[in-house]
Amino acid sequence: MKNPDAIVIGAGVVGACCALSLTNAGLKVLIIDRGPVASGTTGAGEGNILVSDKGPGAELTLAIRSRDLWFDINTDIGGGFELEAKGGVVVSRSAKGISDLKKLSVLQKENGVEVIELDGAGLRKIEPYLSESVEYGVLYPGDAQCQPMLAAAQIIRAVKKRGGSFIQGENVIAINSNAGSLIGITTDKNNYSCPIVINATGTWAGEIAKLAGSHLPIMPRRGFILVTAPAPKIVHHKVYDADYVANVASSDADLQSSAVVEGTASGTILIGASRERVGFKADLDISILRQLARQAISLFPVLSSIGLLRAYRGFRPYAPDHLPVIGEDANISGLWHAAGHEGAGIGLSPATGELITAQITNQSTFIDPTPFSPKRFQGSEYVAV
């Protein structure tokens, strides 16, 4: 493609959504990835689009907006990525957990999230196989899911149909600027000149920032997911223990897990995911699989006889304050970052694309973008906590 208006580095779900939103705003977009579509974390995660796991704040506002935008995108590009408004069920079994969950759901409700409190009988009406030990839970009808790889691929297909292009197999090795303004990028194969570049390289976004002389403290947080053999319909929603919410916000490096259990259209059940900070450690850690299995069985005892078929892992991109980075680089104008969405990148990507596009095209934004700005790390020796 000659003279793109904008280049998106990264063909994960975040890059795809940025590219679609820019394209729909009238820009000619070129997407570049060193690998095939969704070959990063997008191809190694789950497809939960959750509003249930976030407390009030900027991220919840982003999540609510994003959830709705997913359904708009579904209509816009003609679907094909298994989007389903499935609903989430969060349960708790301890007195403290229940009272925390109650408080959280009240706050969420005030912020526009639909919540329905359920007692044991109510829970078992919608989840007949749920453990008898569960007596309290909250149903979040807004929670949805999609198949993230298909989502990225279908969105990029739409971008191409609308005049954009996608080049794979090129590694970006330099960000070129002149007097603080972006002028283009260099890959291991080509040079591209372009005034606008979006860094959507997820867990590797810090490396791109470094090429530009900036500092972006994005680090990997490993997660495992279990996939069972096809089973009869046992789980109807996304069901998880309230501990999960505590885990998501945690900064503890040690292993944490709280199984989110869900059935898929093909009959397999997904159980995910663990969270631990061990760098890019690739080996299959059996003790984590055992822990996830235990937690899933404690929610649904009948899972005990279902076979584990596969397990896979991915590396969530996270920032020290657990908020995504969405905004213009602190040093180079024209370089934009859209990365660091941790365990919510699938859910948050459409709103991320919208927020980036609005700022690039000088439109008003639906939310104050300041909390997400990459400038928040500038100057500070921001160390991971």
Next chain:
Amino acid sequence: MHNVVIVGGGPAGLSAALTAAVAGAPVLLLDSNPRLGGQYWRTPADNFGDQNENHFDLATGLKLINSVKAQSNIQVLSGAQIWSASHKDGVSTLRVIYQGSEKIINTGNLILATGAYDRSLPFPGWDIPGVMTPGGVQSLIKGHGVVAGKRVVVAGSGPFLLPVAAGLVKSGADVVELLEANKSWRWASSILVLLENLSKIKEGFYYIEAISKGKVRARFGQAVVGAYAGENGELESVDIAKIDRNFKIKKVRNIKCDVAAIGWGFTADTSLAGALGCKQVVAKDESVVVLIDSKQQTSITGVFAAGEITGIGGSELSMIEGEIAGKSAAKFVGCAVDISRSDLIIRAKKQRFAAALIKAYPIKSGWRSWLDEQTVLCRCEEVDLADLKDSIVELGATDSRTAKLLTRCGMGLCQGRICGRFVVDLVADQLNISPTDIDRIAAVSRPIITPIPLGVLAAGE
């Protein structure tokens, strides 16, 4: 002295166990089948009559099985399935499902002899009940004494079609067609190899005699390229084509049958070796096998491999490889034993035979032209050729991993054991490239070797 742990109770594993034990090493032999023997000597349940006459060589197998059972320093765990394994700092950890719970076995001396399974190729209708693999048909006959059907077509390529056809004839089935896709003259170029492997010729004649009793005549250069179901949803007829040397269809006829046993040789089951981290390579027949040195040692010191997982070559090669691996492992744990010159000579002879087999029974790329858009590729997840093409043309997949993740092809219950190998070829075909070794090896990578019940997993520490 430390145990030698052996996985696989087929010709290779049994030979390895006996050899290592006789050399003085205590052996633990693990096998997932309820009875020893592996694929080749799949023995019937004890209460089922004598099957000896259905098998050219069951006597050798029974003798070996009995010697292993009689050897006091061999402990056998049948029905033990390894679901996961890893290797670290000289120690292999095997996680085994045995009698409904999990056992962990750590060892510094391991022999892998996990064998092979049938290789399938897709064609329109191959997912109809009644279309089977020869191995599937044979294990029904050998293991359960069941004749799979009345009018049977045996087709595909390779010498294994003969024993299957013979077994069917002896069990009273009507083998209506025996079809070898390659031409009969292919063996001519390997006549010297054949002569030095006379036992193989004998085996061939044994089966040919058995088959001719059923008035079955083998036809060459023909293949089953389509299958049709009757009203009950089961196989009713197949299309048989004359094919050229490249396997492209020349002329088609239809024939009624209720079972079609179709096989294209074997695929080594390297999942366990892969989980341990043993280096795998792509063999001449494009199958993925475990790399070994002359002592049968894999890329990991103290981990040996023998039999079909090092390359497809039949039971005799498996046995000699097993013996050599048994000696190597026994020596590794301190026994005074050495690989002899004659071991190496026998192995080399059998290897030449294996190489000749691969040359005589090539699988040519023309099979890809038998497929239509609706031909199912992944039977577990019901993915057809159109879906696969869509993932490449429309969704931009440029490798088999991406195509797999976008279509779920190969992600079902069998974990790509059936379709993984040919999907790599079909993806490359669409993209007009040749598959890389990395693609082929990735397609057989299965860190979870067999499904484990979540309850058993959860109970482990």
